[in-house]
Amino acid sequence: MTGASTGWRQRAYEIIFEAETPAGKAFDIALILAILLSVIAVMLDSIASVRAKHETALHIAEWFFTSLFTVEYILRLYCVRAPLKYARSFFGVVDLMAVLPTYISLLLPGSQYLLVIRIIRVLRVFRILKFAHHTREARLLVQALYASRRKITVFILAVLSLVVILGSLMYLVEGEKNGFTSIPKSIYWAVVTLTTVGYGDISPQTPLGQALAALIMIIGYSIIAIPTGIVSVEIAEAYRKRNVERTCPGCGNRGHDPDASHCKYCGGELSGN
Numbered sequence: 001m002t003g004a005s006t007g008w009r010q011r012a013y014e015i016i017f018e019a020e021t022p023a024g025k026a027f028d029i030a031l032i033l034a035i036l037l038s039v040i041a042v043m044l045d046s047i048a049s050v051r052a053k054h055e056t057a058l059h060i061a062e063w064f065f066t067s068l069f070t071v072e073y074i075l076r077l078y079c080v081r082a083p084l085k086y087a088r089s090f091f092g093v094v095d096l097m098a099v100l101p102t103y104i105s106l107l108l109p110g111s112q113y114l115l116v117i118r119i120i121r122v123l124r125v126f127r128i129l130k131f132a133h134h135t136r137e138a139r140l141l142v143q144a145l146y147a148s149r150r151k152i153t154v155f156i157l158a159v160l161s162l163v164v165i166l167g168s169l170m171y172l173v174e175g176e177k178n179g180f181t182s183i184p185k186s187i188y189w190a191v192v193t194l195t196t197v198g199y200g201d202i203s204p205q206t207p208l209g210q211a212l213a214a215l216i217m218i219i220g221y222s223i224i225a226i227p228t229g230i231v232s233v234e235i236a237e238a239y240r241k242r243n244v245e246r247t248c249p250g251c252g253n254r255g256h257d258p259d260a261s262h263c264k265y266c267g268g269e270l271s272g273n
Contacts, residue, residue: 013079016072031072035098035118038065042115062115066102069118073099094120144234151230159223163190166216170204173212178205194220 018024041061044050051058073095077083086092098121101114145152167187174180179202180189189202193216204213262269 009079012075016076016079032122034065034068035121038062038069039116039119041065062102066099066115069095070099091121140235144231144237147237148230148234152227155223155226155230159194162219163187163194166190166194166212170209170212173209174204174206178209179203190216193217194223196220196224 014021015023015027038061041058044054045058045062076092076095077087080086087096094117098115098118101111101117104111164187167190168183170190171180171183171186174186180186185202192199193213196217204210
């Protein structure tokens with residue numbers, strides 16, 4: 001690779017990936033505006049009256065933004081040292097999904113509406129507004145969810161077993177004459193009732209069925225707080241571990257607050273802020 005080519009590649013990398021430079025910040029702002037406009041165009045295309053009047057303009061806009069994001073995606077792969085690693089990363093996959101639906105729509109009409117996934121790319125605004133430190137809080141949340149995955153899995157399996165049993169009981173109590181035409185449909189009703197949604201498309205008519213429905217509603221209110229409590233405990237544990245693990249590079253003491261910038265023992269600057 002020639003020196004000119006290397007220099008151009010480095011310059012392109014600074015513009016596309018470095019938000020601290022004026023050119024990088026301008027690029028990110030322009031990109032976010034383009035993303036928002038493209039999502040608005042997709043939403044307008046889903047409105048029949050608007051589509052009837054401006055179908056050609058919306059179609060042109062869709063392909064314009066898709067072509068723009070396709071070029072941008074190729075440039076991102078060209079600039080990075082490990083293109084395959086970037087392609088497999090979170091934003092790499094999102095960047096690819098931001099352009100694929102338009103091309104897939106050539107074979108499967110209607111799939112272009114999946115382009116609204118482009119809105120996820122707006123998460124890059126955190127770099128521009130220097131909210132990067134908030135991503136640490138997001139990592140704590142992800143860490144808490146991952147740590148509680150087994151408890152949540154057990155909870156979901158218990159709820160699934162419960163709705164199967166309750167739905168089957170309601171099928172036996174109410175029967176087909178009252179709208180509970182099958183066990184799967186009765187299970188659907190049990191899920192809707194247990195989650196306190198209550199669509200009202202099916203409702204028990206017999207006193208015994210209504211009593212069972214009331215019991216399911218009470219159980220629903222009782223179990224709503226369980227997953228919240230599980231995740232909350234894990235979040236608190238993650239905060240505690242982070243506090244313990246923060247070590248002052250000067251004196252070596254640990255146990256600093258998450259938002260601390262200086263050591264409370266020696267006054268030295270803490271790393272990782």
